[in-house]
Amino acid sequence: MRPFKFTPTTTISSALKFASANDHAHFLAGGTNLIDLMKEGVAQPDELIDIGNLELVQIKTISFGNNFGGVSLGALAKNTATANHPLIRQQFPLLSQAILAGASVQIRNMATNGGNLMQRTRCSYFYDVNMPCNKRTPGTGCGAKEGINRMHAIFGWSDQCVAVYPSDMAVALAALDAVVKVQQANGKARIIPFSDFHRLPGENPELDNTLQHGEMITAIEIPKNNFSAHSHYLKVRDRASYAFALVSVAAVLELNGNTIKKVRLALGGVAHKPWRAIVAESFLLGKTPSTANFERAAAAEMERAKPLEHNKFKIELGKRSIVRALEMAMKK
Numbered sequence: 001m002r003p004f005k006f007t008p009t010t011t012i013s014s015a016l017k018f019a020s021a022n023d024h025a026h027f028l029a030g031g032t033n034l035i036d037l038m039k040e041g042v043a044q045p046d047e048l049i050d051i052g053n054l055e056l057v058q059i060k061t062i063s064f065g066n067n068f069g070g071v072s073l074g075a076l077a078k079n080t081a082t083a084n085h086p087l088i089r090q091q092f093p094l095l096s097q098a099i100l101a102g103a104s105v106q107i108r109n110m111a112t113n114g115g116n117l118m119q120r121t122r123c124s125y126f127y128d129v130n131m132p133c134n135k136r137t138p139g140t141g142c143g144a145k146e147g148i149n150r151m152h153a154i155f156g157w158s159d160q161c162v163a164v165y166p167s168d169m170a171v172a173l174a175a176l177d178a179v180v181k182v183q184q185a186n187g188k189a190r191i192i193p194f195s196d197f198h199r200l201p202g203e204n205p206e207l208d209n210t211l212q213h214g215e216m217i218t219a220i221e222i223p224k225n226n227f228s229a230h231s232h233y234l235k236v237r238d239r240a241s242y243a244f245a246l247v248s249v250a251a252v253l254e255l256n257g258n259t260i261k262k263v264r265l266a267l268g269g270v271a272h273k274p275w276r277a278i279v280a281e282s283f284l285l286g287k288t289p290s291t292a293n294f295e296r297a298a299a300a301e302m303e304r305a306k307p308l309e310h311n312k313f314k315i316e317l318g319k320r321s322i323v324r325a326l327e328m329a330m331k332k
Contacts, residue, residue, distance in 0.1 A: 001038050001039050001041075002038075002041075002044050002046070003046075004038075004045055004046050004047055004048055005046060005047040005048070006047075006048050006050065007025075007047055007048065007049045007050065008050045008053070009049060009050060009051055009053070009054070010053060010054070011054070012054055012056075012183055012216065012218070013187070015027065015049050015051050015054065015216060016183065016184070016185040016214060016215075016216060017185065018047070018049050019049055019185070019213070019214040019216070020185040020213075020214040022046070022047050023213060024044075024045055024046045024047065025045060025046070025047035025048070025049055026043070026045040026047070026048055026049070027048075027049050027051050027216060028048040028049060028050050028051065028052070029051055029052055029075075029076055029112040029114060029115045030052075030078070030110040030111045030112045030115050031110070031115075032103075032107050032110050032111045032115065032119075033111075033115065033118075033119040033120060034048075034115075037120065037127075040127055040129065041129050042120075042126065042127060042129060042136055051076065051216070052076065054076055056074040056075045056076040056077075056114075056218055056219065057074045057076050057077045057078075057081075058072065058074045058077070059071065059072070059073055059074060059077055059081070059082060059085045059087060059088065060072050060087075061087065062221065064221060064222075064223040064224060065223070067223060067224050068224070069091075069224035070221055070222055070223045070224045071087055071088070071091065071092065071221070071222050072181075072219045072220070072221050073113050073219060073220040073221070073222070074113065074218075074219055075112060075113055075114030075216070075217040075218050075219055075220070076112045076113070076114065077112065077113050078108070078109060078110070078111065078112060078113075079099050079102075079103075079107075079108040079109075079111045079112070079113065079116060079169065080099075080105070080108040080109050082095070082096075082099060082113055083095070083096045083099035083100050083108070084096070090228070091224075091228055092176065092222060092227075092228065093228055093231055094172045094175065094176065094227065094231040094232070094233055094250055094251075094252055095169070095172045095173065095176065095222070097172070097231075097232070097233035098168040098169050098171060098172035098233040098248075098250060099168065099169050099172075101168045101233060101235045101248075102167070102168035102169060103242070104241075104242055113169070113220055114216075114217035114218075114220075116167055116169045116170065117167065117169075117170055117173075117180065117197065117198075117209070117217065117220070118208075118209070118217070119166060119167055120135075120208060121135065121163035121164060121165060121166060121208075121272075122151075122166045122244055123135070123144055123151070123152070123163040123164070124144075124148075125142070125143035125144045125147065126163060131143045134160045134161050134201075134205045134206065135161050135163060135201075135205040135206050136206075138204075138205075138206050142159070142160060142161055142162060142205075144161075144162050144163065145159065145162050145308070146309075148310060149162055149308040149309060149310050149311055150310040150311050151164065151244070151246070151269075151311070152164055152308055152310075152311055153270060153271050153272060153308075154270050154271075154305040154306060154307045154308070154311060154314050154315065154318070155267075155270050155271040155275050155304065155305060155306070156200040156201075156271040156272055156273070156275065157200075157201060157271070157272065157306070157308075158200070158201045158202055158203070158205070160201050160202070160203055160204075160205045161201035161205030161272065162201075162308060163201070163205070163272060164268075164269055164270060164271060164272065165198060165208075165268070165271065165272055165273050165274065166244050166245075166268075167268070167274075168233070168235060168245065168248060168268060170194075170198070170268075170274050171233075171248055171249075171250045171266045171267065171268035171274045172233055172250045172266070173194050173220065173222070173274070174194050174195065174250065174266035174274035174275075174276055175250035175251070175252055175264040175265060175266040175276075176222045176223075176225065176227070176250075176252070176264065177193075177194065177222070177223060177225075177264065178194040178220055178221060178222045179191050179192060179193055179194060179220070179221050180192045180194060180197050180217055180219075180220055180221075181217070181218050181219040181220070181221060182211065182215050182216065182217055182218065183215065183216050183218050184212075184214070184215050185214045185215075189218070191221075192210060194274075195276060196210060197209050197210060197211075198210075198272070198273030198274065199272065199273060200271070200272050200273060201272045205272070208272075225252070225254070225262075226254045226262070227252035227253065227254055227262075227264070229332060230252065230253040230254070230255065230329045230330060230332050231250075231251065231252040231253075231329050231332065232249075232251050232325050232326075232328035232329040232332065233248070233249070233250050233251075233325070234248060234249045234251070234321055234324055234325040234328065235248040235268075236248065236269075236317060236321055244269065245268045245269035246269050246314065246317060247267065247268070247269045247270060247314055247317050247318050247321045248267065248268035248269050248321070249265065249266070249267055249268075249321045249322050249324075249325035250264070250265070250266040250267075250268075250325070251263075251264075251265050251322070251325035251326050251328075251329045252264045252329065253289060253326070253329055253330070255289065258288055258289070259286060259287070259288065260284050260285060260286060260287055260288070260289055262285075263281050263284045263285060264276075264281065265277035265280050265281055265301075265322065265325075265326075267318065267321075267322075269314075270305075270314060270318065277297075277301045277322065279297075279300050279301045279303075279304065280297040280298060280300060280301035280322060281297075283296060283297040283300050284297045289326070289330050291323065291327060294322065294323045294326045294327065295319070295323055297322065297326075298318070298319040298320075298322035298323050299319055301318075301322065302315050302318050302319050302322075305318065
């Protein structure tokens with residue numbers, strides 16, 4: 001790990017001021033991903049701005065537009081506190097399930113909501129500084145594309161990068177139509193729809209999201225919905241715990257009698273960002289929630305997949321996972 005300056009802060013404005021003054025500074029909250037990257041030499045900030053003491057830990061009910069009953073998740077609230085909060089468990093159980101499916105208890109006790117969204121890929125080529133990686137060092141090539149790519153993307157990848165985004169929490173937030181509140185150094189705030197927060201790799205895989213340097217996540221907001229009765233988070237992985245998803249599915253439904261009124265599906269472990277299964281959602285809208293319809297929807301979604309040499313199995317796994325998640329959501 002290279003030497004770095006440690007800068008404590010007590011206000012959002014001072015943290016933003018310090019970050020704006022140094023293009024190589026990083027915010028430090030829980031540090032569960034950043035510190036690992038620094039130890040491996042993947043991330044090399046020369047300044048860490050400690051934001052751990054900022055008052056961004058509230059989890060509360062808010063009015064979302066004209067609709068009261070949404071929730072605001074403070075960016076510095078711990079993952080454990082978020083997953084176990086009564087408001088989340090009762091009204092947004094999908095999010096609680098997703099958080100509890102990720103990492104270990106010790107990591108969830110340290111990791112923050114904002115930091116969870118900022119974590120970087122777990123691609124082994126990205127972590128190995130001796131291997132080519134356009135995400136780590138633009139222009140060096142993508143070792144995974146022609147290498148061992150079993151864990152890698154089947155949607156949205158480019159010749160520059162085939163890595164996948166690792167967060168479970170973010171997959172649930174994508175299905176729940178969340179937004180990300182961001183504070184800028186000039187004092188202005190902006191709101192980013194969750195579908196626009198993370199990026200596909202394109203020609204710039206080094207950019208994981210649409211934040212500008214010096215901007216800070218202050219909260220994540222989820223609008224009120226009627227999905228709590230029928231929701232499920234399914235995570236398929238090589239071992240039962242402490243492993244990243246081969247494929248994960250966040251599924252929520254709202255019914256009108258025996259008809260699907262609303263449906264949201266998001267996939268993890270398959271793309272550079274949480275992948276909204278728009279094709280499957282469109283197919284299911286207005287239909288009966290049956291296994292046959294779930295299978296047709298899953299097949300339609302996975303037709304868009306472009307597997308690599310070692311991850312063709314994810315197509316069939318993705319189909320079965322979508323069906324299973326929807327079936328489990330209907331059993332709630």
